[in-house]
Amino acid sequence: MDMYIHRDIEKTLTKALKQFPVCLITGPRQAGKSTLLQNFLKSYRYISLDDPFIANLAKTDPKLFLSSYPAPLIIDEIQYAPELFRYIKILVDKDRQNYGQYVLTGSQIFSLMKGVSESLAGRIAIFHLYPLSWNELQKVLPNSQYDTNLVSKQMIQGFYPELATNSQIDKKLWFASYISTYVERDVRNIKSITDISRFQIFIGLLAARAGQLLNISEVAKECGISQPTAKDWISILESTYLIYLLKPFHNNLSKRLIKSPKIYFIDTGILCYLTGITSEEQLLRSPQRGSIFENMVIMEFRKQYSLSSGYTQFYFYRTTTGIEVDLIIQTGPSIHAYEIKFAETLSKNMAQSLSLFKEKHPCQVSQVLSLQKEKTPLKKGISSIHWYEAIP
Template structure:
């Protein structure tokens, strides 16, 4: 199969025309290297690609200042930059000699250190882009929404010619993260404990985070669980959705909701290989909510922030979309094409005062169910409504 065009390509080009350094971050195997190599063929400029996991490429940077100076007019791509974090100071000195745009692209498989060190050392010189798993907006025509939902958006999982190969790839992906990648990021923990936690998080995706429950089940302390969850989030393997509480004098739920970032990983942990297997399961709705959130995260504008809303009196809505301090929309996610709202949904809409409230379904018609309340399928929301909010 030919390369799948990624929407981020043009954004990377734009940033390279202005910033000396562009950083592309995201989990392993999400397609960062493929995207950058594709980008390199379109720039009309000589490029050098260095993979710091290769000893030969790492050796080229023994005297990094000399190497960069000798290749000053080329775009230098450094993959797995976190392996050699001391490069940041050298990069800054080289960049500041000319301040020319498009000198370096840095790739990192997530790392709190990568982001913190680069933002401090290269402040004002670097633009960040996050590559998400393949989204509906990028999905080739030969694949359905349900295939993307079940297999997830990691290219090697989605494109596998047989379900068992997709399953095998995902198992290897999880094993490598547990036994190598998270260790490289500095997580000092037994792989069995992290796998059990990751599995528990998969079964809890879409729910309010209750760290003490996980701690009790794993036989470790709550602060330790919090540290492990932070590492998984820093590795882009899960995400927390904070509660919305701006300027509201209500008794609100204060804990975040937790989601895996890819439904392929979620389904692997809960033992689902097909849509028919999932459809009758009690966690099908939570899986659908996780999928919808992942698509909105991949498609939203940077200025759009996401929250959930829930009060102790029963008012709730799955997503609150803000821009600045203003609520611009809400969305209730329903795993049905004939959705019905609860009393708590209507109270939440009134509390938040958004100009439009969506009910996102798998594949319903697109229509107003009441004033300011629109039912629409996910694909329509992503392609038509989210870009103009």
């Protein structure tokens, strides 16, 4: 049996189970949701709606399903039977002080949120579980984040738990199977897409643009689809946790700011697979190496902030004149601004955009995140630090 890597969400989930009747964990397929709950909540009965017979019972007779499988209960892949939400609400409302009755998982955020908002608002705590973070990887690869070669290797392998715990897996075959299963099960479950091969081409075109502004019309034209179809497909990819759209930081007072989002992938392993990068040498030669590193660091921040109960917004900053800051993290009035560089040799010019951004937007933190281990001052109030040191 593969080893279990303890997840950082366990502590937060423990608190939630003492305050809410229902908890929902969403996240990409294979991120470790089922493994987490089966290892962490061993006293709960576990039922997966991946089984079509059980899913059919849940859909056609929710009341019988829930009486057959009483709480405390884990229901995996609940998006296959949204009919359950209403009946879970009825059971929970009979005993609102009985916390931790149901723990649900799902990998399709839009359909899940619809069911939650209609039936379980105020009764449910919601969490996002991403693939492994570097903090979680410390349990199997201590201090590897400070070794540039190991960082490159990890970016190519990605952060899905199964790849971290089973060295015998053929990674290329695993990613190919992941994409195939993802398209066949998650995508078709949301929308009837008849041209699957074109949809897969679309995913590849987005991978080639990771870290760039999303130009819907350009991608649609290159893929041979309409702009409305491209927008639909983007929405599907975002709701099923394959891509992440980073929104631009702007205020209505300025017309000089870019309004399009930037596109990233939830996992750099999937991204490298789609762009044909299979070795550290290929990564170093690739013009996308900086974007892939940027992708990894931004997702690392997302993973850590997903554990927080505070309201935090993520942005990038870019003006029409070319001033750009890779990542802006805003929590209330507090702004943290970061430039992300896949480099060990730094120059003061790398802090120029941060310096210009700070003139208009006071920052609590403004740093260049890189591979360089030593903290280095670059400009007034701006220093370079190793990227991992900035992760909360």
